[in-house]
Amino acid sequence: xxxxxxxxxxxxxxxxxxxxxKELERSGVERVSSSVLAETLGFTASQVRQDxxxxxxxxxxxYGYNVVSLRQKIAEIIGVDKCRNAVLIGVGNLGHALLHxxxxxxxxxxxxxxxxxxxxxxxxxxxxxxxxxxxxxEEYAKxxxxxxxxxxxxxQFAKETAQRLVELGVRGIWNFTNVDMNFEEKGVKVExxxxxxxxxxxxxxxxxxx
Amino acid sequence: xxxxxxxxxxxxxxxxxxxxxKELERSGVERVSSSVLAETLGFTASQVRQDxxxxxxxxxxxYGYNVVSLRQKIAEIIGVDKCRNAVLIGVGNLGHALLHxxxxxxxxxxxxxxxxxxxxxxxxxxxxxxxxxxxxxEEYAKxxxxxxxxxxxxxQFAKETAQRLVELGVRGIWNFTNVDMNFEEKGVKVExxxxxxxxxxxxxxxxxxx
Numbered sequence: 001x002x003x004x005x006x007x008x009x010x011x012x013x014x015x016x017x018x019x020x021x022k023e024l025e026r027s028g029v030e031r032v033s034s035s036v037l038a039e040t041l042g043f044t045a046s047q048v049r050q051d052x053x054x055x056x057x058x059x060x061x062x063y064g065y066n067v068v069s070l071r072q073k074i075a076e077i078i079g080v081d082k083c084r085n086a087v088l089i090g091v092g093n094l095g096h097a098l099l100h101x102x103x104x105x106x107x108x109x110x111x112x113x114x115x116x117x118x119x120x121x122x123x124x125x126x127x128x129x130x131x132x133x134x135x136x137x138e139e140y141a142k143x144x145x146x147x148x149x150x151x152x153x154x155x156q157f158a159k160e161t162a163q164r165l166v167e168l169g170v171r172g173i174w175n176f177t178n179v180d181m182n183f184e185e186k187g188v189k190v191e192x193x194x195x196x197x198x199x200x201x202x203x204x205x206x207x208x209x210x
Numbered sequence: 211x212x213x214x215x216x217x218x219x220x221x222x223x224x225x226x227x228x229x230x231x232k233e234l235e236r237s238g239v240e241r242v243s244s245s246v247l248a249e250t251l252g253f254t255a256s257q258v259r260q261d262x263x264x265x266x267x268x269x270x271x272x273y274g275y276n277v278v279s280l281r282q283k284i285a286e287i288i289g290v291d292k293c294r295n296a297v298l299i300g301v302g303n304l305g306h307a308l309l310h311x312x313x314x315x316x317x318x319x320x321x322x323x324x325x326x327x328x329x330x331x332x333x334x335x336x337x338x339x340x341x342x343x344x345x346x347x348e349e350y351a352k353x354x355x356x357x358x359x360x361x362x363x364x365x366q367f368a369k370e371t372a373q374r375l376v377e378l379g380v381r382g383i384w385n386f387t388n389v390d391m392n393f394e395e396k397g398v399k400v401e402x403x404x405x406x407x408x409x410x411x412x413x414x415x416x417x418x419x420x
Contacts, residue, residue, distance in 0.1 A: 009219075011414055015407035023390075078410050079417030093307035098405075100303050107409040148412060171416045174409055180233075191412035193405065195308075197225035199317040199384055200288050202358060202401035204221055206381045207289030 021071035031064040080108035088114040090153035099126040141168040148172040231281035241274040290318035298324040300363035309336040351378040358382040
């Protein structure tokens with residue numbers, strides 16, 4: 001695939017297209033226009049066409065896009081059509097919630113194992129995922145390459161744990177700890193989930209209504 | 211406050227400024243330039259200045275911003291300086307995680323109560339928040355106005371529960387159910403938290419590295 005610069009704003013919209021197309025596919029819709037996609041997602045039609053043109057365009061002006069093939073192409077661009085290894089670090093409430101309810105496969109990952117320090121948890125399984133001793137993660141990583149680590153440890157352990165994961169050669173950290181971290185110079189991507197940012201946006205929006 | 215149109219992209223950056231300024235304040239930094247703010251957040255300095263100019267600008271070109279006063283102004287714009295009522299609906303794993311670990315107050319909300327249908331949970335408390343019977347929420351809403359409902363029910367109950375909350379007069383729904391919903395015509399704002407979108411972005415980023 002040719003490597004050209006694509007704006008982070010375009011990249012942040014890719015999952016939304018992917019989700020929307022999956023829903024259309026599930027509803028049995030076969031073709032969709034850029035204006036319908038735009039309206040569903042709250043974008044403009046020209047933005048949709050511009051975004052798609054970053055990837056060479058998905059064609060058929062005036063005729064709409066084939067939902068299945070567009071969904072497949074976007075899945076390929078995102079990389080969710082591959083299956084990479086993920087592990088989860090820290091099986092607290094949020095870790096439990098993700099283990100029970102989150103579908104890693106639809107995001108291109110197989111959740112191979114979870115790690116914790118609690119004696120009560122080690123050796124048990126949640127939803128088919130075994131909980132292993134965090135003390136053994138170095139050993140584990142020698143046998144199984146970890147592509148992405150899901151970081152759900154308490155805030156105070158965030159940095160040291162992340163550092164340890166970087167040493168193990170992970171390529172990405174899905175960071176729920178609210179502690180900002182940057183490992184760009186080591187080639188490790190960090191994607192932060194900040195619940196608070198989202199609630200503050202809602203706060204802003206309801207504040208405007210008065 | 212004068213009401214002018216402000217782009218959703220600017221609004222989505224406000225919580226990031228707020229978070230960054232709180233961290234600077236905690237570290238004892240007194241003044242900050244737009245270029246330092248920009249670098250910390252991965253924006254450009256001109257974007258930062260443009261964003262601030264949407265709110266009339268926070269002044270002092272070439273001299274930097276006063277961290278405390280800028281943080282306060284942004285808090286005021288977002289509305290986190292007020293304290294509004296929130297309730298949480300659905301005390302599963304994610305509900306537990308939020309009750310245990312999430313600081314609603316720093317986002318401008320007081321979490322007044324949680325609601326569930328489970329007999330085992332009703333009447334108990336988590337972190338000082340009482341869990342009430344979902345069957346009594348209509349009665350509850352007569353006495354306490356609910357500004358925002360945090361929706362952490364299972365997917366299959368998402369729509370009917372949201373509809374019920376809208377009837378109760380909530381002004382915003384913080385939606386963790388992965389079910390898209392729109393109540394614009396009723397004046398109710400919905401802020402969706404899609405974990406999958408975030409993991410797909412990480413997937414895209416590590417896919418580029420090959």
